[in-house]
Amino acid sequence: MTRQLPRRPGLLVTDGAAKVLGVNADTVTHWTARALCGEVGADEWFPEKGGSVREAKAVCRQCPVRPECLDHALANDERFGVWGGLSWPQRRDLKRQAAA
Numbered sequence: 001m002t003r004q005l006p007r008r009p010g011l012l013v014t015d016g017a018a019k020v021l022g023v024n025a026d027t028v029t030h031w032t033a034r035a036l037c038g039e040v041g042a043d044e045w046f047p048e049k050g051g052s053v054r055e056a057k058a059v060c061r062q063c064p065v066r067p068e069c070l071d072h073a074l075a076n077d078e079r080f081g082v083w084g085g086l087s088w089p090q091r092r093d094l095k096r097q098a099a100a
């Protein structure tokens with residue numbers, strides 16, 4: 001069975017993953033539970049083409065789980081939306097710099 005985490009849509013934890021981690025999937029605390037974007041909705045993080053992400057990035061700068069969020073986006077090659085305060089082009093550049 002797959003469970004939807006309480007904040008960012010699309011992020012899932014499975015019973016299998018919880019078993020590997022030795023935790024109860026019903027009670028595991030995930031960084032997404034402290035995500036500020038979960039408090040205000042995700043629309044600004046995934047705008048229509050040409051839309052501004054300025055407000056989303058401003059919220060990200062105050063977010064207590066920004067490092068975890070950015071790590072997740074880099075590890076999973078997230079190509080859409082703002083994660084960890086960075087847009088996809090910024091994350092792509094960061095990955096290129098890290099690989100150089």
Ligand code: SF4
Binds near residue numbers: 060065085
């Ligand atoms: S850093 Fe930004 S996108 Fe990531 S969880 Fe925090 S508010 Fe959401």
